[in-house]
Amino acid sequence: QKEVEQNSGPLSVPEGAIASLNCTYSDRGSQSFFWYRQYSGKSPELIMFIYSNGDKEDGRFTAQLNKASQYVSLLIRDSQPSDSATYLCAVRNYGQNFVFGPGTRLSVLP
Amino acid sequence: GAGVSQTPSNKVTEKGKYVELRCDPISGHTALYWYRQSLGQGPEFLIYFQGTGAADDSGLPNDRFFAVRPEGSVSTLKIQRTERGDSAVYLCASSLAAGAETQYFGPGTRLLVL
Numbered sequence: 465q466k467e468v469e470q471n472s473g474p475l476s477v478p479e480g481a482i483a484s485l486n487c488t489y490s491d492r493g494s495q496s497f498f499w500y501r502q503y504s505g506k507s508p509e510l511i512m513f514i515y516s517n518g519d520k521e522d523g524r525f526t527a528q529l530n531k532a533s534q535y536v537s538l539l540i541r542d543s544q545p546s547d548s549a550t551y552l553c554a555v556r557n558y559g560q561n562f563v564f565g566p567g568t569r570l571s572v573l574p
Numbered sequence: 575g576a577g578v579s580q581t582p583s584n585k586v587t588e589k590g591k592y593v594e595l596r597c598d599p600i601s602g603h604t605a606l607y608w609y610r611q612s613l614g615q616g617p618e619f620l621i622y623f624q625g626t627g628a629a630d631d632s633g634l635p636n637d638r639f640f641a642v643r644p645e646g647s648v649s650t651l652k653i654q655r656t657e658r659g660d661s662a663v664y665l666c667a668s669s670l671a672a673g674a675e676t677q678y679f680g681p682g683t684r685l686l687v688l
Contacts, residue, residue, distance in 0.1 A: 472614070496675065507665060507679035508617065552616050560672045561630050562607070564616030 467491075468565035470553055476571045483540040485568050487553030490534070494555040497529055497536045502550045502567065511538070511551075543572045576600070578680035580666050586686045587656055595651040595683045599668030606649050607677060608641055609665040617665055623649060624672045656687045 467490040477483045485499075496515050500508035514520045514527040514536065526539040536555075540547055550567040579598040587593050599606050604625055609617035619633040623643045631641070638656075643649040653660055663684050667677040 468616075498675070507681055509679070510676050513675045554616075560605075561619045561622055561633070562617075562677070563619065564609075566614070566616050 468553055468555055468563050470551075470565040470568045472566055473569035474571050475568055476573055477543050479543060479545060479572055479574050481543050481572075483543045483547065483570055483572070485538040485540075485551050485553075485570065487536045487538075487565055488534055489536070489553075489555045489563075491555065491557055491563075492531075492534065493557045494534075495558060496556045497527070498554040498556070498562070499525075499527060499536075499538045500552040500554060500564075501547075502552055504549075508552055540570075543570075545572045545574050548572045578666055578668050578678050580664075580680040580683050582683060583681065584684045584686075586688065588688050589656060589658060591656050591687075593653050593656055593685065595653075595664050595685070597649045597651070597666030597668075597680060599647065599649070599666070600678055601647075603668035603670055603678075604646065605669045605672045605674065606643060607667045607669075608649070608651050609667065611663045611665055611682070620651070622672075629672065653685075656685075658687050661685055661687045 498513045499511045502508045520527045524541045528537045552567045553565040554562045607622040608620040611617045621631040626646045638654045641651045663682040665682045666680045669677045
């Protein structure tokens with residue numbers, strides 16, 4: 465069974481700090497990896513995606529992928545209270561459908 | 575243009591009843607996905623369409639669930655003989671094509687089965 469695992473949190477960080485969110489996946493056939501943000505009562509919205517091993521940066525966000533370890537992470541620099549949300553990791557294989565993790569709740573404290 | 579829309583936004587029904595949930599994707603998007611999200615969980619894949627055909631329906635939990643997309647645009651998720659365990663938020667997402675990275679989610683339909 466294909467699984468994506470995340471710590472449910474909550475992860476609390478002070479404003480201005482780096483938040484580090486982690487995700488592991490079981491299917492070695494996974495091809496692409498996604499991070500979504502979901503505010504309470506709202507729908508998920510895509511933050512960024514990554515295909516290749518290494519780092520990918522987009523503004524304050526950096527996604528890191530290590531396929532050998534089946535591990536993907538999201539770093540949020542200079543965290544703001546508005547970053548407080550649930551962060552969902554998702555993976556996609558050749559089948560084109562997405563498998564989501566349970567999400568990690570992040571709380572950025574002013 | 576407009577985003578993905580879903581109707582109704584809330585649906586309360588009694589156990590055993592039939593419900594239909596509608597999704598209107600972004601115009602021109604050929605791929606459409608249905609998910610179910612329970613409280614505290616991530617979205618659970620149900621089915622995805624490429625055009626009019628269901629490309630992958632492996633996530634439908636049982637034969638009470640069925641979805642159609644007859645003209646390759648609007649999709650309807652149909653649930654027969656609803657059970658209390660079907661209570662969840664049903665999310666629809668669309669993307670430009672099946673391989674596109676960006677899915678755009680609708681606001682969801684919150685289904686409550688009493």
